Amino acid sequence: MIRSRACPTCGTMQEFRRLDDKERAAVRAAKGDRHFVNDLWRCTAVGCLTYFRAGNLGDRDLLPETFRKEEAAAEE
Numbered sequence: 001m002i003r004s005r006a007c008p009t010c011g012t013m014q015e016f017r018r019l020d021d022k023e024r025a026a027v028r029a030a031k032g033d034r035h036f037v038n039d040l041w042r043c044t045a046v047g048c049l050t051y052f053r054a055g056n057l058g059d060r061d062l063l064p065e066t067f068r069k070e071e072a073a074a075e076e
């Protein structure tokens, strides 16, 4: 599933997808085991780490640097 939203980091409309298992685990590690991560969406733009909670664009943060997509990796 993809949602189109205005990304505050990119400053443009971007496609967002749900966090995958690794991303959810990383958010839990950063925010605590009780942090609810099942409705988080991330920006799919190259180099963007922004994620937000479904229905609440104001509840957002950045994924760890290890999840940053490099420009070269996107040119498959």
Ligand SMILES: [Zn+2]
Binding pocket: 007, 008, 009, 010, 011, 014, 043, 044, 045, 048, 049, 050
């Ligand atoms: Zn973005």
